[in-house]
Amino acid sequence: MQSAYGRRSDWFANILVDPQVEAVVGAERIPARAFVVPAEEARDVLARYVRAHPLYGRAVSWWLGYRGRLGDDRSLTEWLATSFTTVAIRPRPSPRPDGGVILER
Numbered sequence: 001m002q003s004a005y006g007r008r009s010d011w012f013a014n015i016l017v018d019p020q021v022e023a024v025v026g027a028e029r030i031p032a033r034a035f036v037v038p039a040e041e042a043r044d045v046l047a048r049y050v051r052a053h054p055l056y057g058r059a060v061s062w063w064l065g066y067r068g069r070l071g072d073d074r075s076l077t078e079w080l081a082t083s084f085t086t087v088a089i090r091p092r093p094s095p096r097p098d099g100g101v102i103l104e105r
Contacts, residue, residue: 002084004064015087023089031092042086047077 003009015021015034023030037045050057050073058070061080068075 001087001089002080003087004084006084012085012087020092021089023091032089033092034087034089037086037088039081043077043081045086046080047073050077050080 003012006012019034021032021034023032054073058076061076062070065083066076066079068079070076
């Protein structure tokens, strides 16, 4: 996910202080950890998103300030990757009774 206000967003500042979050999917609450995605990985994720959702990706990017050629997915992806910090959320491991860990869904 990306913040329209970048690193100035309150939620972004909060996860930098405490990355332990709770993801809510429907009625399910999942203990998770938020982290900043490295630039190369962010570019890959954003390129896949722009390809999978061309109209939405272009419309939102235009609304956020992109003024390049909308048919140029490489330029659009690069703009998104450099203009906004990408954050991912992954489930936290949970302790098992035998001392190991399991990943919650």
